[in-house]
Amino acid sequence: MGPKDSTVQPTVNTPRPGGERASVHSLRRRPHAKVLVVGGGINGVGTFRDLALQGVDVALVERGDYCQGASGASSHMIHGGIRYLENGEFRLVRESVVERNRLLKIAPHYVKPLQTTIPIFSTFSGILSAPLRFLTHKQQGKPKERGAFLIKVGLSLYDSFSRDGGTVPRHQFRTHKAALQELPALRSDVKYTATYFDASVHNPERLTLDVLQDGEKAGHSHGAAAQGDTARASNYLSLTAMSPEPNPGTGRGSTVRLRDELSGEEFDFTADIIVNTTGAWVDLTNEAMGAASAFMGGTKGSHIVLDHPGLLAACRGREIFFEHTDGRIVLIYPMGDRVLVGTTDVDADMAEDAVCTDEEIQYFFDLIGHVFPSIDVTPEDIVYTFSGVRPLPSHDATQPGFVSRDYRIERRATGTDGTGAVVLSLVGGKWTTFRALAEHLTNDVLSELGVQRKVSTAQLPIGGGAGFPADEAGVQKWIKAHMGAGRDADRTAGLLTRYGTRADDVIAYLDAAPDQPLRSTRELSVRELEFMAANEQVGHLVDVLIRRTSLAFRGLVTGELLNEVAEVLSVPLKWDAAARAAEIKHAQDVLQRFHRVETHSLVS
Template identity: 30%
Template sequence: MTSAVDLLIVGGGINGAGIARDAAGRGLSTMLVEQDDLAAHTSSASTKLIHGGLRYLEYHEFRLVRESLQERERLMAIAPHLIAPLDFFLPHAAGQRPAWMIRAGLFLYDHLARRRRLPGSRAVTAPHHPGFAVLKPGYRRGFTYADCRVDDSRLVVLNALDAAERGASIRSYTRLLSARRAGSVWRAEIEDRASGARTAVAARAIVNAAGPWVSELLEARLGRHDAGRIRLVKGSHIIVPRRFEGDYAFILQNPDGRILFAIPYQDRFTLIGTTDIPYDGHPADVAISEEEVAYLCANISGYFRTPVTPADVVHSFSGLRALHDDGATNASAVTRDYLLTLDGGGEEPPLLSVFGGKITTYRRLAEHAMAKLLPALGRPLIPGWSGRAPLPGGDMGDGRFDLWSDELVARHPGLPPALLRRLGKAYGTRVETLLGGAATIDDLGADLGGGLTEAEVDYLAVHEWARQPDDILWRRSKLGLHVPPGTAARVAQRLGREAAPPVPQQGKNP
């Protein structure tokens, strides 16, 4: 039996999930396949920020920064439970970028796009910011500005969930084996990695959103040997016990000209990153090196009174940015902008390939993909919609998240407030489905470790495609840093005994 769809999307990162959401919302029958878990690779290895990209101004990426700032506003409105403001402190010292240059850059950052939700930048002097007390003696001036933090992998999952509820078929742990053009359609074969079951798919168009695998997919699975060039750039982060109090982050200038972030993470930790290193290995093998750990520790210790050493690192992660090769010599200078290439159309079924991009601009990337695909499919180019409709769980009202969170705690007096606030940030208004009318903590089943209940595991298996312990501990709940030994085994047991099939009930197109 053959499945027939308008659009077959290969890749379950933020770009693939965003395109699936937009396409399903415009009435296209859509299937997304991902060889591993949703957001298993680059999209869960980010710095966890929705930001304009202040440093991109140095490379004259004004269009990208403006679009990113515009998207920052839109994403705050449609996902208020996942995205929250965060103040950044940029200390300044002699020998760094001149203060006038930083002031000019921050002025542009404040005014390149309409800013409604966040404060503007300002200059600060010691001791009138708590960050000065964290730094080594000698820092007397600096700047502050605002951007946003995000739960990156949940942003991917919620885009996929919205796509599914609009009619899309989302198939994780499913790989594309091959595809070839046959008349007006692509004839593709996909394989479920767990069962080995193979399915034939007839697709009017294919989207290659495979990230670090984009070129490999073109050549090995689609038979296209004129693939566009990409540069794989590895970015690595380390996590250490929390190094400073307060809900603000540092943005620091390294001696080599790169930027380093130190960000409060998961209440008890500090996230430090990132590196920018050319990578020529297989995407599945990416991992942080000892040299990267030493680099991050040495550079953060150059600023902080209390040094950070490799022995302090409790966790690390690495991701690959599949950037369009613009010929830049320095990996840090390679454009973070995206490129969409369309092959075919008319008599030939189209193939759209996605090169580059960043998590902040995924929604606009999806709109641009639709602007290319719809005409190629002979469909009218209807207006975009995804910047107005809340993501699942985000329908508590613009600017009302804190009030809604307080109301959630008040509505459930028998449940721990800290648990409710964590669940509220992760699931938004969908938390009521997870709670299922629970009046006490016992109603949520056993605690499998770190506050992860059986009810939460069951919800993630039924509604969010969770199949493996890592899907839950490191991507959907982010509790991997908080659980004791043995939790992964208990989660695996729960998934094997109780989990429903990991595909949500599909809705209908609006």
């Protein structure tokens, strides 16, 4: 991406004694690709995978960690976006529903059906104001609550988009008495509930890694023996500048300057096509490439994660999705033994950190009380907070909640003689549609290259979703077959949850030499951390805590854990004592500054 700003998590600038990373070495060894994707969120990684599957020589760089930005700060939902119907975004909703159904099939290890209930407190409210919202994309005056009639119309239309290839049940309505029987903690004046199914992704960071590794694997299989792999990717590698200098071998394309954020070293890289998928930072990346743009107008969304057994029980295993008093659509839903609450939608100041504020936390407490008035939530119940900037288009006076969630691709030719790189900038995009969006971007790139598509990703399993057990009986059978010496059912189930069927490779690695669990958690072992270091481009200690595992999200990071994980990683990542201490301090800073997690290291 472009120049750093304060919204980026801080990095450790301690020189690494271990030498050049393998991912950087592969780019420096052959400093050219037909296509360079800049940005390692889900849309950039999805495009990288699709291009690699077509046999295109493609590289990807990400200035932070994969899925560190907006992709890792989502509401963890794979959904059609029922609320976008009142924005008139029927194409987007239809595509989203189709892609939701696809992901349930091709990524079943991470994408699961999510039963969703809307509590409704009126019958006909909002009928008169809805057309005005639809036409103006603004909320006029005090919000008018959406009543049962409007919600029924919306859900019926929503269901119609699932008619072909649908994998989830149609919606159902409950009246007052039945609604309270199902969800007794709801407000006593609830008139109806409407229940339908969308989907959730509990491990968006790991799904992103799976997509990335699919691309790397495809590039390896397509790679020419003389050149090596045709799909190479590296995190912690930022684009700082671009010059019109072409590739010396072909006389075409442009040269970009790349900086290794872990070592500080810089080198030049050439590409014929540059795909800018840096999300809310698209304009800053274009500015770094010498052509400032004004495409983006992102909004900030925050969430909190609660350890609250009462609220968890009140949800009865389903998402509660509803309209708060300000007209904002919000959500409460259980994720394992935690409860996720979100989200806000306010214009983002890109010069400030994207963090969850005290005002947002109070907003979340208020919305919980709006539907579950008997449940008391306090700041002590919060185990984790996170915020991100949605990559939305510039929207002038349009209120944040009405800004389009659809995407578009902006094309720019560089150079005056037609030999410079073509730059494609992605504006917008959402998690649910990443596969379709990547297909669209890939098709545009293929058109630029004059190449035909070879493979469709529509039915192609993603990573550990290939051969994933179809039901609970299959899951239990898999667990029983993969238990081993020192690995009980819980530990084996945890590996299947974390990796999908790619856990086969992990287990083979674990069993190839003596292993031992960590003292600070039963969820990791020494050799699993070594596997991550060798195969998942771990750059920082905090990458393991936030994005390779869910330990931080669930509030399970302790000082003992920080020290033990850093100690184990220091061997494969060649951290000396100073680097290890810097990594622990960096992890503490990130967790406190961006996630309100306080830890106390045992290292003086």
